[in-house]
Amino acid sequence: MKVLLWQTAYLGDVVLATSLLRILTKRFQKVGFVGRPFIKELLKGYDVELIPFNKGFLESFRIRKTIRSYDVVLSAHRSMRTALILYFSGIPLRVGFDKSELAFLYTHTVPHRWGMHEVERNAQLLKPLGIVPEPEELYPKLFxxxxxxxxxxxxxxxxxxxxxxxxxxxxxxKEWDIKNWLELAKAIGKKVVVVGTGKDMERARVFDAYAINLVGKTSLRELMAVISRAKLVISCDSSPVHIANALDVPAITIYTSTSPIYGFYPLKGAHLTPELACSPCSPNPKKCKTGTYDCVRAVSVEKVLSLCQTLITD
Known part of the structure; x- marks a missing residue:
């Protein structure tokens, strides 16, 4: 049986979907993965068919022919476009979440609920295949x-x-106040490496005097290699947390507007959350609902430093 995994969301979502890849490749000879073009670099080391998809209009039609030979597809992505493409691909068994847009286009749906980690949530997609993974199989993995x-x-x-x-x-x-990051970089007591994408290079210049500033200077593979040697990764609610864990590196998430309730907290490491009446806001907030932006300053540097001491091993 040929099984396809579909996750065309952000980098961190794809990293966490590698737990499904691990489970599927142990049980099926032919496994494929559809994701954004970065999967070609991210998923090196996996013996699967990698199918990049850039979500273009014409490509949405073309990809149906590429994937129609699969017998089963598991969709960790909940968009309308995904549901339509998979329906018109003609793949016989299509598994998605009950909260997906156009969920009725799937042949099987499973519950999508907050209050559990994303890897546990994704594992629900395996139920129609009769697969109950062992707890240790749920851990994401990169190479x-x-x-x-x-x-x-x-x-x-x-x-x-x-x-x-x-x-x-x-x-x-989702970003902790930049002044707090600077204070943390000065006080942490270890050499500091700051990472990020090219769009943040200008903002990151404030770290030049206190850290090795690699913002916008690494490829995805180089970023993974840098993280793989770190003693600890400290991040906002973003993909480096999951990359770190998938490389067996502990991570701290500093939450602002989001929350561990959505299921994207570190599996290895810890997290800190703001103690505010308006918290949490939403999984991907675009506007402060109170207009105060208190959450971006709520977690103290002292709390982060204290947590670092428990996680950094000599």
Whole structure:
């Protein structure tokens, strides 16, 4: 039986979907994965058919032919476009979440609920196949070669020990106040490496005097290699947390407008949340519902430093 996994959401969502990849590749000879083009780099090391999809209008029609030979598709993505493409692909068994848009187009649906980790939520998609995974199978996994690590250590002149900070997000309301990040970088007591994408290079210049600033300077594979050698990753609610865990590195999530209730907290590490009446806001907030933006400052630097001491091992 040929099984396809579909997850065309953000980088962190795809990293967490690797737990499903691990489970499926153990049980089926032919497994495919549809995701955004970055999957070609992210998922190196997996013996699966990688099918990049950039969500273009014409490509939405073309991809149906690419995937129609599969017998089963599990969709961790809940969009209307996904439901339509999979329906018209003609794949006989299509499993999605009951809260997906156009959920009636799936042959089987499973509950999508908050209050559990994303890897547990995704594992519900396996039920129509009669698969009940072991707890240890739910852990996400990425692969980095030792040569890649040696390359980034030399290229960026990284020290033997360091902590990675990831202050930026696609959603500004997920970001802890930049002044707090600067204070943390100064006080943490370890060499600090700051990471992020090219769009945040200008904002990241404030770290130049206190850290090795790699914002906008790494490819995805280089970012993974940098994270793989870190003692700890500290991040807002964003993908570096999940990349770290998938490489067996502990992580701290500093929550602002979002919450661990949505299921994207570290599996290895810890998290801190604001103690506010309006918290949490939503999974991907775009506007502060109170207009105060209190959540971006609510978690103290002292609390983060205290947590770091328990997680950083010598």
């Amino acid at each position: 980095v070669e030792e040569e890649e690590v040696k390359s980034v250590m030399g290229k960026f002149q990284l020290p033997e020990e360091y902590v990675v900070l990831s202050p930026f997000s696609n959603f500004l309301l």
